[in-house]
Amino acid sequence: MAKKIRVLIAKPGLDGHDRGAKVIARALRDAGMEVIYTGLRQTPEDIVEAAIQEDVDAIGLSCLSGAHMTLFPEVVKLLKRRKSGDIVVAGGGIIPEDDVPKLKKAGIKEVFGPGTPLAHIVDFFRKAAKGG
Amino acid sequence: MARPVRRLRRPRESLREYVDDLRHGDKRAAAKLISLIEDDEPEAAEAVGLIHPHTGRAHVVGFTGPPGVGKSSLINRLVRAFRTRGKRVGVVAVDPTSPFTGGAVLGDRIRMAETGTDPGVFIRSMATRGHAGGLALATFDAVRVLDAMGLDIIFVETVGAGQSEVEIATRAHTTVVVEMPMTGDVVQTMKAGILEIGDVYVVNKVDLGNADTLVANLKFQVLARDGWTPPVVRTSALEERGIADLVSVLEKHRSHLKSTGQLRRKEEARARQEILENARRLLADRVRSLSPLGKSFEALAAEVAARRLDPHTAASRLLKHAGRSAIRGAVRRRPRRARGARAS
Amino acid sequence: MAEAEDLKELERRHRRWESTALRESLDAVPERREEFVTTSSRPVARLYTPLDLARTPDAERLGNPGEFPFTRGIHPTMYRGRLWTMRMFAGYGSAEDTSRRFKYLIEHGETGLSVAFDMPTLYGYDTDESEAKGEFGTCGVAVSSLEDMKALFAGIDVGSISTSMTINGPAAAVWAMYLAMAEAKGVPWTKLRGTIQNDILKEYQAQKEWLFPPEPSMRLVVDTFEFGSKHVPQWNTISISGYHIREAGATAGQELAFTLANGLEYVRWGVDRGMRVDEFASRLSFFFNAHNDLFEEIAKYRAARRIWAREMRDTFGAKNPRSWLLRFHAQTAGVSLTAQQPEVNIVRTTIQALAAVLGGTQSLHTNAYDEAYQVPNEKAARIALRTQQILAHESGVANTVDPLGGSYYLEWLTDRLEEESYAYFDRIQELGGVIPAIRKGFFQQEIANSAYRYQREVEDRERIIVGVNDFVVDEEPEVEPLRVTEASLRAQVERLRRIRKDRDRRKWERALDRLRNACEGDENTMPHILDAVRASATLGEISGVMREVFGAWEEPLLY
Numbered sequence A: 001m002a003k004k005i006r007v008l009i010a011k012p013g014l015d016g017h018d019r020g021a022k023v024i025a026r027a028l029r030d031a032g033m034e035v036i037y038t039g040l041r042q043t044p045e046d047i048v049e050a051a052i053q054e055d056v057d058a059i060g061l062s063c064l065s066g067a068h069m070t071l072f073p074e075v076v077k078l079l080k081r082r083k084s085g086d087i088v089v090a091g092g093g094i095i096p097e098d099d100v101p102k103l104k105k106a107g108i109k110e111v112f113g114p115g116t117p118l119a120h121i122v123d124f125f126r127k128a129a130k131g132g
Numbered sequence B: 001m002a003r004p005v006r007r008l009r010r011p012r013e014s015l016r017e018y019v020d021d022l023r024h025g026d027k028r029a030a031a032k033l034i035s036l037i038e039d040d041e042p043e044a045a046e047a048v049g050l051i052h053p054h055t056g057r058a059h060v061v062g063f064t065g066p067p068g069v070g071k072s073s074l075i076n077r078l079v080r081a082f083r084t085r086g087k088r089v090g091v092v093a094v095d096p097t098s099p100f101t102g103g104a105v106l107g108d109r110i111r112m113a114e115t116g117t118d119p120g121v122f123i124r125s126m127a128t129r130g131h132a133g134g135l136a137l138a139t140f141d142a143v144r145v146l147d148a149m150g151l152d153i154i155f156v157e158t159v160g161a162g163q164s165e166v167e168i169a170t171r172a173h174t175t176v177v178v179e180m181p182m183t184g185d186v187v188q189t190m191k192a193g194i195l196e197i198g199d200v201y202v203v204n205k206v207d208l209g210n211a212d213t214l215v216a217n218l219k220f221q222v223l224a225r226d227g228w229t230p231p232v233v234r235t236s237a238l239e240e241r242g243i244a245d246l247v248s249v250l251e252k253h254r255s256h257l258k259s260t261g262q263l264r265r266k267e268e269a270r271a272r273q274e275i276l277e278n279a280r281r282l283l284a285d286r287v288r289s290l291s292p293l294g295k296s297f298e299a300l301a302a303e304v305a306a307r308r309l310d311p312h313t314a315a316s317r318l319l320k321h322a323g324r325s326a327i328r329g330a331v332r333r334r335p336r337r338a339r340g341a342r343a344s
Numbered sequence C: 001m002a003e004a005e006d007l008k009e010l011e012r013r014h015r016r017w018e019s020t021a022l023r024e025s026l027d028a029v030p031e032r033r034e035e036f037v038t039t040s041s042r043p044v045a046r047l048y049t050p051l052d053l054a055r056t057p058d059a060e061r062l063g064n065p066g067e068f069p070f071t072r073g074i075h076p077t078m079y080r081g082r083l084w085t086m087r088m089f090a091g092y093g094s095a096e097d098t099s100r101r102f103k104y105l106i107e108h109g110e111t112g113l114s115v116a117f118d119m120p121t122l123y124g125y126d127t128d129e130s131e132a133k134g135e136f137g138t139c140g141v142a143v144s145s146l147e148d149m150k151a152l153f154a155g156i157d158v159g160s161i162s163t164s165m166t167i168n169g170p171a172a173a174v175w176a177m178y179l180a181m182a183e184a185k186g187v188p189w190t191k192l193r194g195t196i197q198n199d200i201l202k203e204y205q206a207q208k209e210w211l212f213p214p215e216p217s218m219r220l221v222v223d224t225f226e227f228g229s230k231h232v233p234q235w236n237t238i239s240i241s242g243y244h245i246r247e248a249g250a251t252a253g254q255e256l257a258f259t260l261a262n263g264l265e266y267v268r269w270g271v272d273r274g275m276r277v278d279e280f281a282s283r284l285s286f287f288f289n290a291h292n293d294l295f296e297e298i299a300k301y302r303a304a305r306r307i308w309a310r311e312m313r314d315t316f317g318a319k320n321p322r323s324w325l326l327r328f329h330a331q332t333a334g335v336s337l338t339a340q341q342p343e344v345n346i347v348r349t350t351i352q353a354l355a356a357v358l359g360g361t362q363s364l365h366t367n368a369y370d371e372a373y374q375v376p377n378e379k380a381a382r383i384a385l386r387t388q389q390i391l392a393h394e395s396g397v398a399n400t401v402d403p404l405g406g407s408y409y410l411e412w413l414t415d416r417l418e419e420e421s422y423a424y425f426d427r428i429q430e431l432g433g434v435i436p437a438i439r440k441g442f443f444q445q446e447i448a449n450s451a452y453r454y455q456r457e458v459e460d461r462e463r464i465i466v467g468v469n470d471f472v473v474d475e476e477p478e479v480e481p482l483r484v485t486e487a488s489l490r491a492q493v494e495r496l497r498r499i500r501k502d503r504d505r506r507k508w509e510r511a512l513d514r515l516r517n518a519c520e521g522d523e524n525t526m527p528h529i530l531d532a533v534r535a536s537a538t539l540g541e542i543s544g545v546m547r548e549v550f551g552a553w554e555e556p557l558l559y
Helices: A021-032 A044-053 A068-081 A099-105 A118-129 B012-023 B027-038 B044-054 B073-083 B111-117 B138-149 B164-171 B211-221 B245-257 B262-288 B292-305 B311-333 C006-029 C094-107 C146-152 C172-186 C200-207 C213-229 C243-247 C252-273 C277-283 C294-315 C342-358 C378-393 C408-430 C434-439 C444-458 C484-503 C505-520 C524-533 C541-548
Strands: A006-010 A034-037 A058-063 A088-091 A111-114 B058-063 B087-094 B105-108 B122-129 B154-159 B173-181 B202-205 B231-233 C083-089 C110-117 C164-165 C194-197 C238-241 C284-290 C328-332 C363-365
Touching: A006 A021, A006 A044, A006 A118, A021 A034, A021 A058, A021 A088, A021 A118, A021 B105, A034 B122, A044 A058, A044 A068, A044 B027, A044 B122, A044 B138, A044 C146, A058 A118, A068 A088, A068 A099, A088 B231, A099 A111, A111 A118, A111 C172, A118 C378, B012 B027, B012 B044, B012 B138, B027 B044, B027 B122, B027 B138, B044 B138, B058 B164, B058 B245, B073 B087, B073 B111, B073 B154, B073 B245, B087 B105, B087 B138, B105 C284, B122 B138, B122 C328, B138 B154, B138 B164, B164 B173, B164 B262, B173 B245, B173 C194, B202 B211, B202 B245, B211 B231, B211 C243, B231 B245, B245 C213, B262 B292, B262 B311, B292 B311, B311 C284, C083 C094, C083 C328, C083 C378, C094 C146, C094 C378, C146 C172, C146 C484, C164 C172, C172 C194, C172 C213, C172 C524, C172 C541, C194 C238, C200 C213, C200 C243, C200 C252, C200 C434, C200 C444, C213 C238, C213 C252, C213 C277, C213 C434, C213 C524, C213 C541, C238 C243, C238 C252, C243 C252, C243 C284, C252 C277, C252 C284, C252 C294, C252 C408, C252 C434, C252 C444, C277 C284, C284 C294, C284 C342, C294 C328, C294 C342, C294 C408, C328 C342, C342 C363, C434 C444, C505 C524, C505 C541, C524 C541
Parallel strands: A006 A034, A006 A058, A034 B105, A058 A088, A088 A111, B058 B154, B058 B173, B087 B122, B087 B154, B173 B202, B202 B231, C083 C110, C083 C363, C110 C164, C164 C194, C238 C284, C284 C328, C328 C363
Antiparallel strands: none
């Protein structure tokens, strides 16, 4: 039996717009993955702690309020500190093009802007779980 | 398919290191070990073997009850209550896997958001992964891992469907059945058997009113067992009412089990069940393989289908074969005795 | 409206058309799709005729503009008398940054102000609290104190321009700061015109910017109704919103139904407090989305007016015709804008704005084309404003009232949306009302289901989004970034530090104590909030007291 892929979908910071996060959670479930959705108002510490306890393959972060430059890299930093840097981190939301290379440099593997097809995102998480 | 990188990458000897870290309270080790066992990796049996001797300390409390009754919120309150009493707490929360997609959204953790970064709390979400009933196969292995980690109390939350209450009752020390009052004139029915397996009955969401009838019914119908009368506790997870009462009931039940020797009896009953389950699985695995036993199995199946043999006799023969090949295997493993030496 | 005989004749003619001209046409050129649907996935027929409207008599359905049931508009002359207010939502960084943007927009012709607050402010946190980390000024202006409010409106005559503030959880406190700011400027409250969004019910359903549980939050809302009706008579103390419900994924029908259901719930609470409905109803305002499907949106606004008028007059017994009016602000649909080929968003916004205008909106915000990336830069905001000005002055649609009234399609859609709303009202009633339904996750689940269905339609290319799943180009979009500066943040933190140091500590403590008492009891909290504001309590401090007393809210989890 193929191993189950486990993904954490998280909303760091105060932003409460969760339409995208929930749609993606459902899509990942429909693709056969086990999705843990953290809910709203999570700090980077909350997210990393959950990711470790749930032993997920990857984390998807969603932020639409412009606070991604502070919050996303913080998650990556904390993961490394907790010896869990092998967990892949992706991000999405309202993110200016200019910020994408900066986020990638900070360790965010991929940034999904508005309009990214779900199939693309599902594919990404599948590959991420295999270590790709 | 390539093995996912997130699993134990280090060589097998460091399974011991993981278990060592686990016993020192390392959460990452705990999480990895749970995954290892849940995914039935080759080292899973060995891992269980290393962990089992260090278990038996934690109080295992199972929660069952229909969906929507507030189990997660209630557990959240209990986690906090036990934390303020200085206890270290674990939660294993189970959600159903979709039979169509094989995926699951595991949504119980979200209820326990405030306890997220508390060092004395460990929460693990599991999907049933096709296992019938309200638990995952690996649920109680996860409990074992958390027990070995040194937690004082571990809550297991089931899906609430299927025969989850039976599974929980045989594996948990204390079984809590959670119900909530119905609104309107509907006569409230409960699942058959539910009145027999609970050690504690909780009527949650009392803030909505209408609880008296249900509470009265429960008090009237639940029977005392082994010197314990299951109490009926009113709670409102939302308004944080009744939690202290529930905590005290759980502690009382634990003491009761210890003082009457029932704890040991329960452990033995559990052990029996687990051994049988493992044996069943091992046998099933072995007959599926391309071993001599597997070939015997196929031959027996053909005989039964052709009406030359009945299924019961076939099963006895299978077991005989299994025993013989096991002995043969054991004999093969023993060092050859020097010629002429006497069997002792 | 055709009589029975005429209808029979129409029917005969229609059938003949179907079996001759239509049949020939379909044989030669089949239709492009099996089924055509609106943005809300509602099936749309090939043609609408008087036969589709045969059920309700004309007068009841339409009426005249400015007369019950107001389907065609709330004023007899609509835009011939006065154009809608061009009110551009703006805010980022510090109060000073945003004040500059306000003046820019006014200079370029906007006729009303609209304030966007940053996340910490929306959640009642001061800029220097830990929850605010990384969130200062990124999606709106940070207002933590009365001083910030003063800086925001420095050089602006609040007595002569109306201000809308998009604030919900901490709305009462932020409104108090606005009132105190006006007071400091010497502008009497009776002269102030504006709106606070203050619609907490939709927060639980869609936008999720709540602070406290439903009951204490509703109490605060009614406190503002009461206070406003006595002391700030020209102020709209609520903007009952469908915009966010739609953005979260709802269909047009759900947006309409849930918004109106919420509105009716607010009226109930006001009446339960002891006010006569006519005392506060005329200051209830609404806020709708202006989405892609032109006709569906126009129908939605018309149905909204008709339903509200009927409910206010017949269900609540309001006597004053002003209480029957549904006045609304509209905003073009943010969620429809794409990151790909962003200039194309200008076209989307134009069509959406057209829908709002043809639908009779009182006030309009048009989105900037860079919304998928950031808070708008100046040029993008200006183009959005110009879009409204083109509609107002060049397109001719403002020359007559309800120009599309009588269109078979439009009237049919209006009727359908009205029906859908009543069906939802019944379901909500069965669930025990709006707040029990919120607790059961009813709205949230309906919205999530619609959102998921919509996304699947896009994934399957059932629904085309230009530039995203068709007509795609491989181009790097050129969007000039807008950044919040470190300097702004530092200045804000410094200002807070100074406020806390310089204020009269005893006065401040007493004010917060009295506020706490008021929250614990049942007097109107507004006067105490105002006193706290005047004593230099910060937004975070005031919200903190309320959080202590009212507690926090935990949402039901659904997908």
